[in-house]
Amino acid sequence: MTKEFRPDRLDVKAFVLAGASLQGHESLLKFERLAQEAKGLHPDLRVDWQVHGEWRRETGNETGQLWLHLQVQASFPMICQRCLGPVDVPLEVDRWFRFVADEATAEALDEQTEEDLLVLSREFDLHELIEDELLMALPLVPRHDECPTAVRMASGDEDFEAASAARSNPFAALASLRVGKNEPKG
Ligand SMILES: [Zn+2]
Numbered sequence: 557m558t559k560e561f562r563p564d565r566l567d568v569k570a571f572v573l574a575g576a577s578l579q580g581h582e583s584l585l586k587f588e589r590l591a592q593e594a595k596g597l598h599p600d601l602r603v604d605w606q607v608h609g610e611w612r613r614e615t616g617n618e619t620g621q622l623w624l625h626l627q628v629q630a631s632f633p634m635i636c637q638r639c640l641g642p643v644d645v646p647l648e649v650d651r652w653f654r655f656v657a658d659e660a661t662a663e664a665l666d667e668q669t670e671e672d673l674l675v676l677s678r679e680f681d682l683h684e685l686i687e688d689e690l691l692m693a694l695p696l697v698p699r700h701d702e703c704p705t706a707v708r709m710a711s712g713d714e715d716f717e718a719a720s721a722a723r724s725n726p727f728a729a730l731a732s733l734r735v736g737k738n739e740p741k742g
Contacts, residue, residue, distance in 0.1 A: 563607075563682040568655050572609035572622040578682070579606040584630070587687045593694065597633035597642060604629045605686050622655040622676065628686055634698035643700050649689040 561571050561578055571578075584601040585591050594601070605628040612621040628649040636643040655676040656662050662673045674685075 565679040566682050567678045568609075568624065568676055568680045569622060569678070572611050572624065572655070575609055575611065577606065577608045580604070584632075587683070587690070590632070590687055590690055593691070594633050601631060601633065601644075603686065603690070607682060624653045624655065624674075626651055626653065626685065626689065628689060630690060632690070632694065634694070636700045636703060637697050638699050639703035641700070641704065643698055645695060645698050647690055647693045649686075649693055651689065653685075 561567070561576055563578055563580060566578075581602055581604050584594060584603060587603065590603075605626070607627075608625045610623045610625060612623055614620050626649060628647070630647045631644045632647050634643055634645050635641070651672060653672045653674050655674050656665060657676055659675055662675055665671070665673055674680075
């Protein structure tokens with residue numbers, strides 16, 4: 557009988573020893589914290605993920621090492637900090653995690669290794685890991701590779717230009733106000 561693995565309550569050890577895989581194509585709305593970050597933009601976006609368990613033999617250790625390979629692809633709606641237009645930022649996660657018996661082992665190993673260590677659990681929440689990884693992958697300053705400036709200039713929206721400039725540099729905007737006031741009358 558094959559065991560059913562549940563992504564929200566994953567028996568990590570059994571999953572790894574079975575060399576099992578899971579994948580999902582889920583709505584962004586299933587990831588509450590991420591959905592909040594999206595601020596209502598494109599609520600129909602999807603998150604694609606795959607996870608695969610791999611047991612690695614270790615000399616002198618019969619239990620070996622338990623690894624999960626996580627890959628996530630998503631695109632996330634943000635506001636471009638250059639043109640203030642919407643931009644769908646592609647997010648990609650590709651990481652290996654090694655599971656160890658307990659917190660103490662993780663702490664001890666953490667000093668000697670660059671590996672990403674997690675504590676073994678019989679009810680591991682894969683969703684939470686996926687969400688954490690995506691949140692960390694969000695750029696601090698989202699930007700278009702190339703802003704659609706041609707479109708914006710064609711619209712001739714000067715208020716938009718001014719608002720954009722003021723937001724990107726409030727001090728510059730203040731300075732220009734001051735200059736305006738001091739202009740000689742007449
Ligand atoms: Zn832009």
